[in-house]
Amino acid sequence: MDDLAEWKNKLKAEGIRCTKQRINILNILLEQSKPLTAKEIHQKLEDAEISLRLSTIYRTLNLFENKRFIKKLNINDQESKFELMGEVHHHHLVCVNCNQIVPLDCPLQEYEDELSSETGYQIQDHSIKFYGLCPDCQKNDK
Structure with missing residues (x-):
């Protein structure tokens, strides 16, 4: 879901103004x-000349x-980051030097189904993060 109109409908469906x-x-x-x-959201709003308190951003x-x-x-162990929940579940690849984050497709649906079947658990979520050096940081490291 990446269309603003769809997100507005989703908000309304949940009773959110x-x-x-x-x-x-x-x-x-x-x-x-x-x-x-x-804070990054706050800065981007300011860059767009939209004034919003940081406390309002956190509440939202x-x-x-x-x-x-x-x-x-x-x-x-840094400040929390936020992203929209997309239609496609994904994971992240994180650079340990510059903290660049790259989304990765999730290859685990079959394993999750098998695990659920074997254990009787109704799995609600899983998360994987890979850490390494991005190509730019590798170049700068040499």
Whole structure:
């Protein structure tokens, strides 16, 4: 789901008002191909000359996370990053030097189904992060 109109419908279906602030935050997340911190979202809004308090951004992100519209990522013990929950489940490849994050397709659906069948668990989520040096950091390291 990457269309703003679809996200507005999803908000309304959950009884959440489509305020200007919420729509602006959704727009920032829709425009990005990588997870962002609340501060990065705040900066992008400021760059677009949209004034929003950081506390409003955190409250909105909390609301969106509770409704499972976004996913909160904790990477390298740094500030949490947020990304929209897409239609396709994915994982992340993280550079240990510059913290660049690259989304990766998930190859585990078959294993998850098998594990659920064997254990009787109803698996709700899983998360994998790979850590390494991105090509740019490898070049700079030499």
